[in-house]
Amino acid sequence: MIQNKRFFNTAGPIKENIHYSLPSLTRLNLAEIQSLIDQEKYFVLHAPRQTGKTSALLALMKYLNEQGQYRCLYCNIEAAQSARENVERGIKAILGEISSRARDFLHDKFLIEHRTELFTQSSPDVMLNEALTIWAESSPKPIVLLIDEVDALIGDTLISVLRQLRSGYDKRPTHFPQTIILCGVRDVRDYRIHSAAEKTIITGGSAFNVKVKSLRLGNFTAQDIVTLYHEHTLNTGQPFAEGVLPYVWELTGGQPWLVNALAYEVCFEMVAGRDRTQPITLEMINEAKENLILRRETHLDQLVDKLREERVRQVIEPILTSESEPENLNEDDVQYVIDLGLIKPTKPLEIANRIYQEVLPRCLTNTTQMTITHETAWYVTADGLLDMKKLMAAFQQFFRQHSEHWLERFDYKEAGPQLLLQAFLQRIVNGGGRIEREYGLGHQRTDLLIIWPGRISEQTQIQYVVIELKILHGKLETTIAEGIKQTWSYMDKCGAVEGHLVIFDRTPDKPWSEKLFKKKRTHQKQVIQVWGM
Numbered sequence: 001m002i003q004n005k006r007f008f009n010t011a012g013p014i015k016e017n018i019h020y021s022l023p024s025l026t027r028l029n030l031a032e033i034q035s036l037i038d039q040e041k042y043f044v045l046h047a048p049r050q051t052g053k054t055s056a057l058l059a060l061m062k063y064l065n066e067q068g069q070y071r072c073l074y075c076n077i078e079a080a081q082s083a084r085e086n087v088e089r090g091i092k093a094i095l096g097e098i099s100s101r102a103r104d105f106l107h108d109k110f111l112i113e114h115r116t117e118l119f120t121q122s123s124p125d126v127m128l129n130e131a132l133t134i135w136a137e138s139s140p141k142p143i144v145l146l147i148d149e150v151d152a153l154i155g156d157t158l159i160s161v162l163r164q165l166r167s168g169y170d171k172r173p174t175h176f177p178q179t180i181i182l183c184g185v186r187d188v189r190d191y192r193i194h195s196a197a198e199k200t201i202i203t204g205g206s207a208f209n210v211k212v213k214s215l216r217l218g219n220f221t222a223q224d225i226v227t228l229y230h231e232h233t234l235n236t237g238q239p240f241a242e243g244v245l246p247y248v249w250e251l252t253g254g255q256p257w258l259v260n261a262l263a264y265e266v267c268f269e270m271v272a273g274r275d276r277t278q279p280i281t282l283e284m285i286n287e288a289k290e291n292l293i294l295r296r297e298t299h300l301d302q303l304v305d306k307l308r309e310e311r312v313r314q315v316i317e318p319i320l321t322s323e324s325e326p327e328n329l330n331e332d333d334v335q336y337v338i339d340l341g342l343i344k345p346t347k348p349l350e351i352a353n354r355i356y357q358e359v360l361p362r363c364l365t366n367t368t369q370m371t372i373t374h375e376t377a378w379y380v381t382a383d384g385l386l387d388m389k390k391l392m393a394a395f396q397q398f399f400r401q402h403s404e405h406w407l408e409r410f411d412y413k414e415a416g417p418q419l420l421l422q423a424f425l426q427r428i429v430n431g432g433g434r435i436e437r438e439y440g441l442g443h444q445r446t447d448l449l450i451i452w453p454g455r456i457s458e459q460t461q462i463q464y465v466v467i468e469l470k471i472l473h474g475k476l477e478t479t480i481a482e483g484i485k486q487t488w489s490y491m492d493k494c495g496a497v498e499g500h501l502v503i504f505d506r507t508p509d510k511p512w513s514e515k516l517f518k519k520k521r522t523h524q525k526q527v528i529q530v531w532g533m
Helices: 030-038 053-067 078-083 087-106 110-121 124-138 155-167 222-236 244-252 256-269 282-295 298-307 310-320 331-339 354-364 366-371 388-409 416-429 476-494
Strands: 042-046 071-076 143-148 179-184 192-195 200-203 211-216 434-438 446-456 459-471 498-504 517-523 526-532
Touching (some): 030 053, 030 211, 042 053, 053 179, 071 087, 078 087, 124 155, 222 244, 222 256, 256 298, 282 354, 298 310, 310 331, 354 416, 366 416, 416 446, 416 459, 476 498, 476 517
Parallel strands (some): 042 211, 143 179
Antiparallel strands (some): 434 446, 446 459
């Protein structure tokens, strides 16, 4: 029997002896980075959280030190975040981190031996600059410094760090590091730093205007997923069934944490997946995806936390509502949300991957789902299928009675009607099925596909139901006619035989008796139920 010795990594840097992994340096444009270092440039490397940035930086440090031309040191300065606006505490924490890592990785005790002197004789506003100056002067080779989690710093501490690094730029490489790479989630240009001392907002671009370039660490490619998962097959003998690897690519878009987390869940957490004689199937991947979402793993929780930021809401809300021409979409805010990894830099803008596309509306309405009192059993027929007409009629009445109260509680009020229906459906479908979602800027609709495993006698019958959501703009009959075609098109794509079109009418002061209706339309010999809300 093949013994498993490695596993998929979902936390912290890669350790090649225990983790399935891709060669970290292959994820960097090493030739470009080498060229920038040789030219004595300062630059930025940024990437969303848990994309393998730290692993790549550690690999870069090892590579440069083995080449022998430079002395390269990686340091994570996140510990200085707790200093907040206390510049002295923050700078001392950073110097403590740099000096201890220089000792551990370069066997260089110079900063350790001079730390007390620096702390007592230099003011916090020049302490970091002075330390790097005397360290560079003592070094037998030019220094390359990789500073990670720089954007975790707060206020005047961050401003002081950026300014002290900038002020030493002209002294490089004899009296200051030849190259400094700032690493974080965001590009330095996106920093909007409140200075308590100066009582103003300082931009990162002005505080660190010696940056020549911003590099971004990308996601895995489809082939990367194949290579990574094949490591597991080689190690354990367990195969992945046909179609699984393309489906993982479709679900994750190559987001490294999602790719690893799905595989870890299905291969090491789920009982069925731990049987190495059985292949990993599509059904198992879907179960693993649902487990991750329901548990609100740390990575997904961090995304939800970002949704509360106003500049994130300004970008995400029009996507959730599938607006055609959103107003006041700020370019800097769009770039910020791209840097967070929430959306793809495409035209039109879309949520970054299928899992995020499902996570965002579910997490925005999580408390709503828990407080809706309707039960799954109320809407399941004797054959085990969902009675969708009964379910939609119930929501229509629910929306009439409770929408004003519920929508007021949402942070994303413009997307409120769509989110409320999705919360209602999720509450019911969680009892045994799942919902897939498609939406995006310019779509002018939200497509929902309910997949429900019913039973006819002893046979399982998968029920596919399409629900199309639209906001009423202009004439009702025009909106219905357009929506019917879109609903049929999505039904045809999904192989569904049941379709519902929901029209939300947000016209102020319009009576409910005019907003609520139920109509039946036929398109391409398919009957589609139309619901006015």
